[in-house]
Amino acid sequence: MTLRQALVQARQRLSGSKDIEDPGLESEVLLRHILHFSRAQLYFDLNVKLNPDQESAFNQWVELRLGGEPLAYIINSREFYGLDFFVDHRVLIPRPETELLVEEAIRFCNSRSTSVLADIGTGSGAIAVSLAAHLPQTKIYAIDISAQALEVARLNSLRHGVTNRVTLLQGDLLAALKHPIDAIIANLPYVRTADWQTMPSAPFEPRQALDGGEKGLDQIFRLIDQLKGKVNPGGWALLEIGMGQAEAVTGYLNKLYPVASIEILKDLAGIERVVKLIL
Numbered sequence: 001m002t003l004r005q006a007l008v009q010a011r012q013r014l015s016g017s018k019d020i021e022d023p024g025l026e027s028e029v030l031l032r033h034i035l036h037f038s039r040a041q042l043y044f045d046l047n048v049k050l051n052p053d054q055e056s057a058f059n060q061w062v063e064l065r066l067g068g069e070p071l072a073y074i075i076n077s078r079e080f081y082g083l084d085f086f087v088d089h090r091v092l093i094p095r096p097e098t099e100l101l102v103e104e105a106i107r108f109c110n111s112r113s114t115s116v117l118a119d120i121g122t123g124s125g126a127i128a129v130s131l132a133a134h135l136p137q138t139k140i141y142a143i144d145i146s147a148q149a150l151e152v153a154r155l156n157s158l159r160h161g162v163t164n165r166v167t168l169l170q171g172d173l174l175a176a177l178k179h180p181i182d183a184i185i186a187n188l189p190y191v192r193t194a195d196w197q198t199m200p201s202a203p204f205e206p207r208q209a210l211d212g213g214e215k216g217l218d219q220i221f222r223l224i225d226q227l228k229g230k231v232n233p234g235g236w237a238l239l240e241i242g243m244g245q246a247e248a249v250t251g252y253l254n255k256l257y258p259v260a261s262i263e264i265l266k267d268l269a270g271i272e273r274v275v276k277l278i279l
């Protein structure tokens with residue numbers, strides 16, 4: 001079978017799944033990863049034949065994808081904030097909307113003195129490693145309750161050469177922080193349990209990284225409770241939230257930190273996505 005035939009066949013098969021938006025693109029990505037080819041190489045060699053091992057590996061991957069396995073887990077890779085991250089079942093796949101959190105954190109760090117910050121619920125380390133790559137003066141704690149997730153964060157920290165400034169800590173939210181720091185960034189689980197149950201990726205991604213309880217706010221509220229004493233005066237926090245949660249989160253923050261400044265940022269889709277708190 002030639003590469004061209006493999007692509008056509010895969011696209012036809014993937015078109016059968018309602019959860020796959022772009023079967024052509026996904027077929028191409030899968031095939032390129034089997035062959036370790038760039039896009040240009042693939043299109044240059046369309047008449048080349050796959051060897052039997054490549055053909056069976058490719059078919060297996062297409063089969064996995066048809067079973068609902070997310071593409072990023074099959075190829076163990078996801079791009080986030082311009083960097084390529086290793087991902088597998090131990091961690092949530094980084095989402096594009098989370099780039100807003102990173103962008104805002106970089107802007108903030110550059111405009112006020114921030115020498116130590118922490119990424120809470122780091123998962124793959126996408127946020128912590130992207131920040132470290134862009135903020136050479138900043139020391140970053142990457143914290144997760146899952147030891148397995150921290151193994152993945154370690155791989156990514158090594159891959160992008162930031163291990164000297166990223167310290168991995170295992171712990172429940174802020175418990176592992178011994179001293180107050182300048183800033184907290186967190187993309188905690190915030191999906192409502194009922195919504196989580198209907199997510200196509202639910203059987204594949206760690207529930208602990210997505211399910212935030214009945215209203216989705218269990219972990220975010222616990223984190224807000226813990227901020228006092230862990231963030232220096234004048235310090236700040238950026239929290240990613242889900243659609244429709246801004247009011248509840250700002251209400252709770254106002255109650256606990258009445259003099260703090262609170263702002264909501266919208267993502268590219270116009271959804272209130274990040275809560276910014278200056279203590």
Ligand code: GLN
Pocket residue numbers: 095097187188189190191209210211240
């Ligand atoms: N934005 C993610 C989703 O809807 C949820 C991420 C999270 O819970 N932190 O898939």
